[in-house]
Amino acid sequence: MKRSPSLVAGVVIIGALSGMAFLGNIWTPYDPTTVNSTNVFDPFSWQHLLGTDQLGRDVLSILMAGSRTSLAAAAAAVIIAMALGLSVGILAATVSRRADDFITATLAIGLAFPALLVALILAATYGPSTEIAIVAIGLATSTSVALVTRSEARRILGTSYVIAARYAGANTTEVIRRHVLRNLLPSITVQASGVASIAIAAEATLSYLGLGTTPPHPSWGRMLASTQQYILVTPLLPLWPALVIALAIYGCNLLGDGLREYFDPTLT
Amino acid sequence: MSGVLRRLAVSGAGILGSTFFVFALLRVLPGDLATAKLGTDATPEALQRLRSEYGLDKPLFTQYVQWLGNAMRGDFGSSLMSGSDVGSDIVSRLDVTLPLIVASSLLAVMAALWLGQRSALQRSNWKSVVLTLASQIGLAIPIVVLGIVAVVIFAVWLRILPAGGFPVDGWRATGSAIRSLVLPVAVLSLSQAAMLTRFARSEALDFIASDTYRTARATGMTKPQSISTARRLLLVPVLGVLALQISTLIVGAVVVENVFALPGLGAMLVRDIAARDYLKVQGSLLVVTTIVFTVQFATGVLQERLDPRRRTT
Numbered sequence: 001m002k003r004s005p006s007l008v009a010g011v012v013i014i015g016a017l018s019g020m021a022f023l024g025n026i027w028t029p030y031d032p033t034t035v036n037s038t039n040v041f042d043p044f045s046w047q048h049l050l051g052t053d054q055l056g057r058d059v060l061s062i063l064m065a066g067s068r069t070s071l072a073a074a075a076a077a078v079i080i081a082m083a084l085g086l087s088v089g090i091l092a093a094t095v096s097r098r099a100d101d102f103i104t105a106t107l108a109i110g111l112a113f114p115a116l117l118v119a120l121i122l123a124a125t126y127g128p129s130t131e132i133a134i135v136a137i138g139l140a141t142s143t144s145v146a147l148v149t150r151s152e153a154r155r156i157l158g159t160s161y162v163i164a165a166r167y168a169g170a171n172t173t174e175v176i177r178r179h180v181l182r183n184l185l186p187s188i189t190v191q192a193s194g195v196a197s198i199a200i201a202a203e204a205t206l207s208y209l210g211l212g213t214t215p216p217h218p219s220w221g222r223m224l225a226s227t228q229q230y231i232l233v234t235p236l237l238p239l240w241p242a243l244v245i246a247l248a249i250y251g252c253n254l255l256g257d258g259l260r261e262y263f264d265p266t267l268t
Numbered sequence: 269m270s271g272v273l274r275r276l277a278v279s280g281a282g283i284l285g286s287t288f289f290v291f292a293l294l295r296v297l298p299g300d301l302a303t304a305k306l307g308t309d310a311t312p313e314a315l316q317r318l319r320s321e322y323g324l325d326k327p328l329f330t331q332y333v334q335w336l337g338n339a340m341r342g343d344f345g346s347s348l349m350s351g352s353d354v355g356s357d358i359v360s361r362l363d364v365t366l367p368l369i370v371a372s373s374l375l376a377v378m379a380a381l382w383l384g385q386r387s388a389l390q391r392s393n394w395k396s397v398v399l400t401l402a403s404q405i406g407l408a409i410p411i412v413v414l415g416i417v418a419v420v421i422f423a424v425w426l427r428i429l430p431a432g433g434f435p436v437d438g439w440r441a442t443g444s445a446i447r448s449l450v451l452p453v454a455v456l457s458l459s460q461a462a463m464l465t466r467f468a469r470s471e472a473l474d475f476i477a478s479d480t481y482r483t484a485r486a487t488g489m490t491k492p493q494s495i496s497t498a499r500r501l502l503l504v505p506v507l508g509v510l511a512l513q514i515s516t517l518i519v520g521a522v523v524v525e526n527v528f529a530l531p532g533l534g535a536m537l538v539r540d541i542a543a544r545d546y547l548k549v550q551g552s553l554l555v556v557t558t559i560v561f562t563v564q565f566a567t568g569v570l571q572e573r574l575d576p577r578r579r580t581t
Contacts, residue, residue, distance in 0.1 A: 112512075116519040124541040124549050125293050201410035208412045209526055209538050224416060228527075231416070231431060235424040242413045250408050 007258025010193075013251030017244070021071045024064030032057060032065040032218050050240055054230050059240055062218045067244070069219040070203055073134050073212075074248075077199035078192050080138025085145025086188070090180060092146065093153035094172060104150065110143035115202045123211040130203075130219075133212040137202045141195045148191060149184065156183045186263035190256050197252035204245045220245050271579065275568050279561040284336075286557045287550075291332050294546050335550070344551035349543055354551040357536065362555070364434060364449075364532035369521050369559075371453045373510060376460035380506055383461070384468025385495050388476060399465075406462025411520050415455045415527035422451060432529035452524045460510070460517055467509050471502050504575045511567035514560050 035055045043051050050059040092103040119136035126132050156162060162179050170178070206212030207221025215222065223241040231238055319325050323334060338345065344354035387399045406414075423431035430448050435441035475481055475498045484494035510517075522534030529535070533552055540548040572578045 112515060114516045114519055116523075117515055120519070120522070120537070120541060121290060121293065121553070124544075124546075127544070128542065197408070205410055205412045205523055209523070210542055211538065221412070224412060228416060228419075231419055232424055235420040238416050239420060242416050245413050246409045249410070253404075253408050 004258045004261040006254045007262055010251050010253075010255030010258045013247060014255055017067060017248050017251065018071060020064055021067040024061075024066075024068050028058075028061035028064045030058035030061045032061040033216055051234075051236070053227060053237055059237070062223060063220070063240060063244060066218040066220045066223055066241070069130065069213055069217055070200060070221070070245075070248070073130055073137075073203045073219075074196050074199040076134045077137040077141065077203070078195045080135065081141040081145050081195045081199075082188065082192055084138065084142035085191075086149055086184070088142070088146040089149025090153050090176060092150040093157060093180075094176070100150075104147070107143045107147050107150075110140075111147070113140055115140035115198055116205060119202060119206050120211065123206070128206075128211040128214055130207075130213045130217070133203055133206045137199045141198055145191050145195065148187060152184055152187050153180050156180050186259070190259050190263070193252050193256035193259060197249045197256070200245065200248050200252065204241075271572065272569055275565050279565040282561045282564075283554075283557055287336070287554050288332055290553050290557075291335070291550060292328060294550060295328055295331070339551065339554060344554075345547045347545055347548050349545045349548075354548050357548065358533060358551055358555055361531065361533040361536050363438060364530050365521060365525070365534060368449060368452055368456065368524070368530070368532060369517060371449070372456040372460060372521075373517065375453060375457040376464055377503075377506055377510060379457065379461040380464030380468045381499065381502055383465045384472050384502065384506075385492070387465070388469050388472035389491055389495060403462040403465050406458045409459075411455060411459050411523045412527055414459065415452075415524060418451050418455050419527070432527070434530050448528070448530070452528045452530060455527075456517070456520050456524050459520060460513065463513060464506050464509055468502050468506050471505050472498070475501060500574050504571050504578075507567045507571055507574075511564045514563045518556055518560065 034057060036052070036057070039052055045051070050063070053059055053062065088103065088107070092100050092107075095103075115137045118140040119133050122132050122136045156179060157175070162175055165175055165179060203212055203219070204221035204224070207219045208225045209221075210225065213219040213222055220241040224238055224245075227234075227237040227241070316325075323331055326334075335345070339355075342355050344358065346353055347357070383399055383403075386395070419431050422429045429451050430444075432448070434448050435444045439445050472495060475495065480498070481494055484497055485491070489497075518534075521532065522537060524530070525532040525535040526538055533555065537549065537552045537556075540552065
């Protein structure tokens with residue numbers, strides 16, 4: 001099977017950023033929180049590859065440390081959204097028509113609430129924090145996962161091999177485990193990358209607004225906010241986190257497109 | 269006519285339901301309004317006095333009805349932090365937010381219709397590549413990143429537009445007010461137009477495959493002329509998507525107002541959330557939900573007027 005270029009590019013981008021996050025966890029060129037007032041706004045140099053910010057902190061180190069917060073938050077949101085969405089979706093596919101109609105209608109209302117709006121309301125209630133942002137993003141994105149999973153699972157449950165398995169005596173749990181979950185795998189991976197791209201954007205935006213990751217933890221969104229006031233002095237400073245955020249989201253989108261092509265070669 | 273009435277009822281129920289949801293959520297907190305205002309070391313008597321002053325000792329539903337009744341008469345209460353009147357705060361903020369939202373939606377719809385028709389006609393040249401790339405960027409990049417990049421390019425490097433802020437005189441300084449809204453509107457409408465263009469394009473492609481288009485071509489019209497006969501046909505689904513996306517658009521406005529330091533409702537909402545000024549958050553969210561449901565109601569009615577086939581359903 002020929003690998004699609006989107007898949008390769010997506011894997012490379014996401015792999016590189018995750019590598020940066022893992023490395024940032026154990027080693028950064030400088031301590032990302034150390035303030036050094038003697039060399040603020042340093043341009044590029046061999047000591048500071050991307051220069052220093054308004055407090056003399058090494059930009060590359062903050063970016064690396066921030067990637068951990070941003071990617072870990074996105075990963076956690078993906079796990080919540082997939083766990084919730086998959087269970088509700090499969091439940092809706094297996095229960096009676098009427099119960100299914102009720103679940104679907106409820107989910108359709110949930111679709112009207114974008115991740116950021118849910119996060120704003122939850123932040124208003126419980127105060128800003130990374131955890132609240134993760135829960136809000138996971139909750140808000142789980143509705144579309146549930147709806148897609150529901151229709152996919154219904155289709156799989158109607159296939160002849162599932163009916164054959166049922167005649168052979170398999171109960172619902174067995175059918176779900178052996179047939180539904182396995183055949184959902186393509187849809188799961190594609191949706192997870194979609195949720196990841198939404199989650200990265202939402203986490204960055206919330207932290208930018210001061211309603212997500214709080215100081216002193218470094219995050220890409222907070223970098224954007226704290227460097228924006230110096231935009232007239234050093235326009236490059238806010239462009240670094242902007243670039244990394246855009247790259248991460250684009251990587252997730254490429255990964256999703258690539259996975260879709262990989263699982264369904266008729267698309268290309 | 270009954271269709272309009274039914275829509276009105278649905279919108280009303282939607283506003284009531286979602287505001288009650290927000291109201292209840294803000295009330296079931298561990299620390300209530302009184303502790304938020306007076307702090308945790310306040311005496312029980314002082315807390316009790318404040319609770320009865322704000323009606324917090326009454327049942328939740330009674331509180332909601334009372335608050336909503338007052339809000340309908342324009343009384344949103346006063347801010348817990350600054351003591352200013354919430355209603356007039358919101359009204360003064362709408363001066364910036366409403367023009368921002370309306371201009372962005374109009375621009376996004378017009379751009380989507382035009383680009384959708386264009387890209388449906390020319391499927392394989394460099395223009396369509398540029399269009400697809402632009403819509404990919406608009407879809408993929410969050411508004412906050414788009415906004416900051418726009419500031420760097422147009423305000424710092426090219427120096428043709430302000431980096432943010434709004435004239436103190438408001439709309440009386442018309443020229444500079446418009447100038448300070450150019451970048452915010454552009455950023456907000458780009459992210460919306462990217463989504464809408466995809467729908468407009470697929471509708472336009474359907475139309476090109478239809479007999480109507482073939483007949484129009486057969487009468488001697490050029491391709492652009494023929495496709496422009498379907499303007500109404502394309503507008504109806506695009507409006508539908510816009511109505512579905514209106515809450516995304518408003519959240520986008522919240523972000524844009526913060527990026528460009530505009531004194532709008534969204535910027536105020538974020539500040540109030542951070543300061544835990546519940547009464548103001550409640551009031552702002554009531555206004556936001558009312559805008560969302562009003563827009564959905566209006567687009568529904570507009571769609572029926574534009575497309576007679578929808579009237580019977």
